[in-house]
Amino acid sequence: MKKLLILGGGTAGTMMANKLRKALEREEWDITLVDKHRTHYYQPGFLFIPFGIYKREDVVKPKGDFFPPGLTIFYSNIDLIKAEENLVILEGGKVLNYDYLIIATGTQIRPDETPGLKDKLWYKNIFDFYTIEGALALRNHLKTWEGGKLVVCISELPFKCPVAPLEFVFLAEAFFTEKGIRDKVDITFVTPLPGAFTKPIATRMLSELLVDKNIKVETDFYLEHIDNDGKKLVSYDEREIEFDLLTIVPVNMGDELIARSGLGDDMNYVPTDKHTLQSKAHENIFVIGDAADLPTSKAGSVAHFAGDILFENLMNKIEGRPMTAKFDGHANCYIETGYGKGALIDFNYETEPLPGTFPLPGVGPFGLLKNTKINHYGKIIFRWIYWHILLRGKEMPIESEMTMAGKKRIPY
Amino acid sequence: MAEKTIAGVNLSVSDEGYLQNPDQWTKEIAEEIAGELNIQLSDKHYEVIDFLRNQHKQGTPLTIRKVGKSGIVDIKGFYTLFPGGPLKYSSKIAGIPKPASCV
Missing domain, CATH: 3.50.50.60 (FAD/NAD(P)-binding domain)
Incomplete structure (x- = not known):
């Protein structure tokens, strides 16, 4: 055997x-x-x-x-x-x-990797949303939070689901607007990257959305420790950012x-x-x-x-044959942007996210690097697909290799 | 992609000025790029640069944390050597491509 x-x-x-x-x-x-x-x-x-x-x-x-x-x-x-x-x-x-x-x-x-993170503010004013415990604790906190400085910070690269912190600020912006307290909440997105996302064309599209939604961005911020008494993030080059509520992406x-x-x-x-x-x-x-x-x-x-x-x-x-299959690094991510809309990106090791339609060239139904309602439905329907098709290893109507069909090459 | 003359050598560089071919790198080139960035290179800088060049040769993806664990310099020290953007600036001076931030 x-x-x-x-x-x-x-x-x-x-x-x-x-x-x-x-x-x-x-x-x-x-x-x-x-x-x-x-x-x-x-x-x-x-x-x-x-x-x-x-x-x-x-x-x-x-x-x-x-x-x-x-x-x-x-x-x-x-x-x-x-x-x-x-x-x-x-x-x-x-x-x-x-x-x-x-x-x-x-x-x-690994919140323990950042000094001061898993300290007295942990799950009181500081939360993660990468665990069920963190997500539920944050939900309880948000139920009664009356506003202030909300900071979302990425501690280190790489981390799971690179679009998730952006989705978080978009959804938070919509949440506070719908709750009627948007004017009392100051939202800042803090990243060690030089821009909102890792790839230039997607960064441009996402940065425009961040500006539209009045979300501030602090780039090149590499978190060193949390000052619990001062409720501040402190970077290695000694920049400081104050928060009332911190949503952190801990070191992965x-x-x-x-x-x-x-x-x-x-x-x-x-x-x-x-x-x-x-x-x-x-x-x-x-x-x-x-x-x-x-x-x-x-x-x-x-x-x-x-x-x-x-x-x-x-x-x-x-079966003794050469290993001929080659992974191209293909990734496909729905990005929730709030108000029942979403964006979609599709890329691999070599090709950064480009605008276009997906999966059918010229038809869609999903729009790449576009903020649409149908993209949001894609994300919602995906949960069913995940449980019933993806986990069970069944065929999906999307090729594992990324295709350029339906994508438009544009200059930076 | 662009051409640029650095320390009297005609080199092909990326749009942001990173050397396309790390083998063309010399200390004179390093000094000139460092000068443009207002960085005065010391022995410590060169230790970091050697480390980066070796890691790059081995195909290891580079991060600030990795440099911080190199034993040459801790992360704070790395920021002191290359203020503002330690990994970006040190890579540029070391003549290796801009570190691909993880996607």
């Missing part, structure tokens, strides 16, 4: 388990998945919780509902990956060996397991070939989703597109 082991049952791990269980004979292949949690969170939905658009039950389902029959599952912490010996040791000492290993252990927020790092096992870089991400998705250090280890050090977004859409490539390459490898 050959053994395939998947570490992590989030978006990427669950999808791979579904794809591979269908393709590999049960008599020949044992497929095992390990995850420490029993609950699957629809993470794109966290963004909506602080504003009362989604509730807890809208983003939570048991992980077990999405695993295929014929998959062996351990709900357990993992002590160590011993890559040289092809084995994984679970907490308590159980040993799992493997012929092939897929690492899908994701990325986590890969799982500690990766560091313990000697498989990570300084941020605990696994060095991975950006085209084949094979670990650079071990030929029988593949990496998918946020756990990899790929130079593209840490996002579910990336994991989804990469999943098709990983599946093809792993099957090639198992």
Whole structure:
């Protein structure tokens, strides 16, 4: 019996388990998945919780509902990956060996990495929205908040879902307007990047929206610590920004397991070939989703597109063929902009987000780099697609490789 | 893409003035770019520049945090050496491409 082991049952791990269980004979292949949690969170939905658009039950389902029959599952912490010996040791000492290993252990927020962040203001005046706990605590705070300085700050790159903090300020602006207290709220978006987003053309479009909505932007701000008594952000070059309410994107790092096992870089991400998705250090280890050090977004859409490539390459490898499938870094992100509208970006390693239509050239229905109602519906419908199609590893009507069809090249 | 003469050498540079070919880099070029940025290069600056060039050669994506963990300088010190935009300015002086901020 050959053994395939998947570490992590989030978006990427669950999808791979579904794809591979269908393709590999049960008599020949044992497929095992390990995850420490029993609950699957629809993470794109966290963004909506602080504003009362989604509730807890809208983003939570048991992980077990999405695993295929014929998959062996351990709900357990993992002590160590011993890559040289092809084995994984679970907490308590159980040993799992493997012929092939897929690492899908994701990325986590690490507020403890920033001095003063997880201190006396944490979950009182400072919140994250990358955990269910943070999103719910922020929702409770916003119910009675009467206004003041709202600051949204990105601590470090890379972080999960690069558009989420922008969506957060857009939704917050609409939330306070609808509540009738917009004039009492001063919104500032603070980023270590030189602009609102990482790519020039999208930055231009998003910056215009920020100006329209009277949201201030502080760029090149690299957070060093939080001054709890002064309620201030302090950067390495000693700039200070005061806040009454801070929504923070804490430092993101890969799982500690990766560091313990000697498989990570300084941020605990696994060095991975950006085209084949094979670990650079071990030929029988593949990496998918946020756990990899790929130079593209840490996002579910990336994991989804990469999943098709990983599946093809792993099957090639198992059946003795060269690994011909190449991941292009494809990402596709809906950006909520408030008032029932949204924008959409579609890009890869080489091509930055461009204007146009998606997925059908000239038709759409979605507009790239345009702020429309239909894009917002795309995001809303996506939750259904996520639970019913994407996680189950079924075919989506979007190619994993990015296409230029429907996109317009424009000058900066 | 543009052409620029730096320290008497004709070089192809990006629109923002980053060298396209790190192999063409010399200390004279570094001095001239640093001068444009009002930075006086010390031995410490060169240690950082060597580190960046080596990391770039190995294909490692660079971040401010990575430089801060290099053992050469901490993040605050990095800001003191290259005020305003430590990674951008040091990369420019080191003759390597502008660090691709993560997407």
